[in-house]
Amino acid sequence: MSNYRTHIVSTLSEIGQQAWDALLASQDNPNPFLSWAFLHALHASGSAAPETGWQPQYIVLYQGERLAAALPLYVKDHSYGEYVFDWAWADAYRRHGLPYYPKLLAAIPFTPVAGPRLLATDAAARAALVEVLVATQESAGVSSTHVLFPPEEQARQLREAGFMLRSGVQFHWLNGGYASFDAFLATLEQKKRKNIRAERRKVREAGVTLRRVRGRDAVDADWVLFNRCYRRTYQAHHSTPYLNLDFFRRIGDTMPDNILLVIASRAGRDIAASLVIHNERTLFGRYWGELEHVPCLHFEAAYYQPLEFCIEQGIAVFEGGAQGEHKMARGFLPTRTWSAHWLAHPSFADAVERFLERERDGIDDYLDELNERSPFRPG
Numbered sequence: 001m002s003n004y005r006t007h008i009v010s011t012l013s014e015i016g017q018q019a020w021d022a023l024l025a026s027q028d029n030p031n032p033f034l035s036w037a038f039l040h041a042l043h044a045s046g047s048a049a050p051e052t053g054w055q056p057q058y059i060v061l062y063q064g065e066r067l068a069a070a071l072p073l074y075v076k077d078h079s080y081g082e083y084v085f086d087w088a089w090a091d092a093y094r095r096h097g098l099p100y101y102p103k104l105l106a107a108i109p110f111t112p113v114a115g116p117r118l119l120a121t122d123a124a125a126r127a128a129l130v131e132v133l134v135a136t137q138e139s140a141g142v143s144s145t146h147v148l149f150p151p152e153e154q155a156r157q158l159r160e161a162g163f164m165l166r167s168g169v170q171f172h173w174l175n176g177g178y179a180s181f182d183a184f185l186a187t188l189e190q191k192k193r194k195n196i197r198a199e200r201r202k203v204r205e206a207g208v209t210l211r212r213v214r215g216r217d218a219v220d221a222d223w224v225l226f227n228r229c230y231r232r233t234y235q236a237h238h239s240t241p242y243l244n245l246d247f248f249r250r251i252g253d254t255m256p257d258n259i260l261l262v263i264a265s266r267a268g269r270d271i272a273a274s275l276v277i278h279n280e281r282t283l284f285g286r287y288w289g290e291l292e293h294v295p296c297l298h299f300e301a302a303y304y305q306p307l308e309f310c311i312e313q314g315i316a317v318f319e320g321g322a323q324g325e326h327k328m329a330r331g332f333l334p335t336r337t338w339s340a341h342w343l344a345h346p347s348f349a350d351a352v353e354r355f356l357e358r359e360r361d362g363i364d365d366y367l368d369e370l371n372e373r374s375p376f377r378p379g
Helices: 017-025 036-044 087-095 123-139 152-160 181-185 190-205 220-236 245-254 297-313 325-330 346-371
Strands: 005-009 054-056 058-063 066-071 073-076 103-106 144-148 164-174 208-214 259-266 269-278 282-290 317-322 333-343
Touching: 017 036, 017 066, 036 245, 058 123, 066 123, 087 346, 103 123, 123 144, 123 152, 144 152, 152 164, 152 333, 164 325, 164 346, 181 190, 181 297, 190 208, 190 297, 190 325, 208 297, 220 245, 220 259, 220 269, 220 282, 259 297, 269 297, 282 297, 297 317, 297 325, 333 346
Parallel strands: 103 144, 282 317
Antiparallel strands: 005 058, 054 073, 058 066, 073 103, 144 333, 164 317, 164 333, 208 259, 259 269, 269 282
């Protein structure tokens, strides 16, 4: 540790975009959600800010003047926007008269996407970062620390530092080098192929047309429309949207090459939109909303149009987002995700560890079952 200077920063402006993105570029399989532009947009727009219960407390390590390691870390006073659910743990603390909040959370707010969390230039810097995290959580007086969606090797490194591991399941589509969407459909079982074609036909017969707008071509009216659709759909589910128009405008301005909008229209009116984020290798399904309901339009705008885009652009993986067995019928396959958890209270830590052991067996069985239900034709 003597080679590193440690800082806790409350704003990415203290680090600077050039230093942050240079560190990110040195990681294995970084994704756009870890970029300075995306994280800063979350903070500056007020979407993930102290006022909404997200207090940035990033741990950063410098070696000389170089940023050697960093961890996107937040102090949280709730568990919203995380997608690895610990509400039952919080309730158990409450029933025993113990505070569960504040807690520490290492994650990308509102984004259940796997990727490096322990950002470091080399193994020594990553080990030092873990040491600082352990010391921070032990001195901060928090109930717990949660590192969400790290890659498996980082999850196991955290386990060696005293964290408990938890598994989850997402569904990802893999590009088999398809020449066209029809070539992809030809690899599916007949019933699933027929259902997809029927869903797409229903959208066409409803008089809906779709257009894809690259981020660099989006105008402000597109972002205003998307925000309306996004908020309307949250309201229809009696939920409060996490993001706002300022956030969408910011990422539209600062990371246009990573953005694709799919906009649906009918009778001269824009009625729905989806937003996906991508790099050269992976496309990530993110946000969707509609102003009026059309059967199967969600599947067309949020799955089939992005799948066609992946095939056209040679993008290898489409990560469909959190949960959703229904994705398997559309060619997505199950994949395991990870999270790492540390609880300060010994008795609760023991109880959670026993729970996670039982849950892990259930996840293993669930993955085995899903893998037996492949949507693809044999061979």
